[in-house]
Amino acid sequence: MMKYSVSAKILRTLASSCRNPRSFSTGQYDSIPKEKADAVVIGAGVVGIAVARALAMRHGRDVVVIESAPTFGTGTSSRNSEVIHAGIYYPRNSLKALFCVRGRQLMYKYCKEHEIPHRQIGKLIVATSPSEIPKLNLLMTRGVENGVEGLRMMEGHEAARMEPELQCMKALLSPVSGIVDSHSFMLSLLGEAETHGTIFSYSTTVIGGHRGDDGINLHISESKSLQNWDKKSRLKPDLILTPRLVVNCAGLGALALCKRMQGINEGTIPRPYFARGCYFTLSNVKTPPFQHLIYPIPEDGGIGIHVTLDLNGQVKFGPNVEWINGADDVSSFFNLFDYSVPRDRANRFCSEIRRYYPSLKDGSLEPGYAGIRPKLCGPGQSPTDFVIQGEEIHGIPGLINLLGIESPGLTSSMAIADHITATLSK
Structure with a gap:
């Protein structure tokens, strides 16, 4: 042949x-x-x-x-959140917006037809302070412009009825977001x-x-x-x-x-830039505190330390953004990056997570895994x-x-x- x-x-x-x-x-x-x-x-x-x-x-x-x-x-x-994104964050008609919306539709169809483990569990993007509400409104506008279906803005008390452990002032519900077994x-x-x-x-x-x-x-x-x-x-x-x-x-x-x-x-x-992101898993809980993906307002270099669930119900938090300084071509060419997750990062994670999950207990986070993002923008620069x-x-x-x-x-x-x-x- x-x-x-x-x-x-x-x-x-x-x-x-x-x-x-x-x-x-x-x-x-x-x-x-x-x-x-x-x-x-x-x-x-x-x-x-x-x-x-x-x-x-x-x-x-x-x-x-x-x-x-x-x-x-x-x-x-294999080092990401395994989330099927809706297409909310990206400027209208950008490749990220176009490919994400179309790719989501193709992925759900493919996973259903080929019996790939996945769940359309939905996502809440939350504003925890008055200063974040305009940013949440902007995300709503972008999502609608990009053709994301079913987006709905809700007050904090409405979101709390969906997720009792959640604390926020307002939330944007994206029902078409989900999770997938990427392997x-x-x-x-x-x-x-x-x-x-x-x-x-x-x-x-x-x-x-x-x-x-x-x-x-x-x-x-x-x-x-x-x-x-x-x-x-x-x-x-x-x-x-x-x-x-x-x-x-x-x-x-x-x-x-x-x-x-x-x-x-x-x-x-x-010019290449690289951002390292760590994940921590939630331990010492009998039942997951959330049923949806929970995302804060995006931060510099990423979309915030968020809550994801895997298909077994394990709760993960991450990733953070750690810019890698001085990464040479050799490191990127042969993937010679440090993928360890220092335990002391848990304290920083806790302070961010408690903005929307105040009941998080001390000592509940265990080091999970880390990933490296290949980026075309650096610290403080506009997303590309x-x-x-x-x-x-x-x-x-x-x-x-x-x-x-x-x-x-x-x-x-x-x-x-x-x-x-x-x-x-x-």
């Missing part, structure tokens, strides 16, 4: 070249084995998997997904991609690329061969892959990868939109960059994939 044979040949060549490394000198690639490919997706997070599935199912493309980790979804895709969702998308011929190459890293006479050339190495890299010398590829199409879905490493693409218009590469770049922007034929895909990336994943395939159909 031709759909499999090309991809399998690529992987066999890569394995052979890793066992027999070739010489490498700056500006010369003749001694490195080359293979051609149809479509390459870089990154097996939820967006990368969704894009690969769409390319294979709707375009009939022969797709190879290259992932540096040993399996799929190990980065931002099951990714696994289902991945299975469909593989059924349609997509090959997933794990523990394989795209370390850069260059523009050649035959199009874009990707520099690829086996991930373990990079473990002893001194982070100073030029990385040596084991294989050069020449695809007709490349979709950069590398998430935390997407911008670092752009910088390693020789021939790209460097003026089109945004998703960035999708094609040849007309960066100058390299056949390359599509997906940059700054943070929240609501999970919700937007299927809509982003649809956008990519629609763009290629024009």
Whole structure:
């Protein structure tokens, strides 16, 4: 079967070249084995998997997904709130607004049809002081402009009837928000991609690329061969892959990868920022204090330390926003971030949480997990939109960059994939 044979040949060549490394000198690639490919997706997070599935199912493309980790979804895709967002927070006609609203609809439909665990439990965004009420009104306006269904403003006493443990002055009810088992969702998308011929190459890293006479050339190495890299010398590829199409879905490493693409218009590469967010779980309670998602007014760099529930009823609080200073390309490229959750963060969490949940008891928070958000704006800067770049922007034929895909990336994943395939159909 031709759909499999090309991809399998690529992987066999890569394995052979890793066992027999070739010489490498700056500006010369003749001694490195080359293979051609149809479509390459870089990154097996939820967006990368969704894009690969769409390319294979709707375009009939022969797709190879290259992932540096040993399996799929190990980065931002598995370190988030697992919330299906409604599309409230984002400016009208922004990519985040359009993709979130459409992606939510697609995700609910897909999860229902494929029996992916999910629940449409609804969300309350709360104002706990008079100064926050205008901001809540703005969110209501934005949500309506974006086409979010069923939004309703309510007084604090109405919200308290829905959630007796909640304290607020006003609340915005979003009944279409929900939660999902993100691993099951990714696994289902991945299975469909593989059924349609997509090959997933794990523990394989795209370390850069260059523009050649035959199009874009990707520099690829086996991930373990990079473990002893001194982070100073030029990385040596084991294989050069020449695809007709490349979709950069590398998430935390997407911008670092752009910088390693020789021939790209460097003026089109945004400055990267990274925000670390910790989660704590609620312990010492027999029954969950809330039945809905509870969100405060958004803060600088995020949407506030909120209440989420998983499908087993476990209550989580988070994430906070901790800007990472001095993160270099190496850290982002190889995901060398610190994911520990210091226990002393619990005190800061408690003070924020008690603004809307005053009954929170001391010692009730246990460290959970942390995630890193790939952002295109820094502290004190206005929030930015998703960035999708094609040849007309960066100058390299056949390359599509997906940059700054943070929240609501999970919700937007299927809509982003649809956008990519629609763009290629024009």
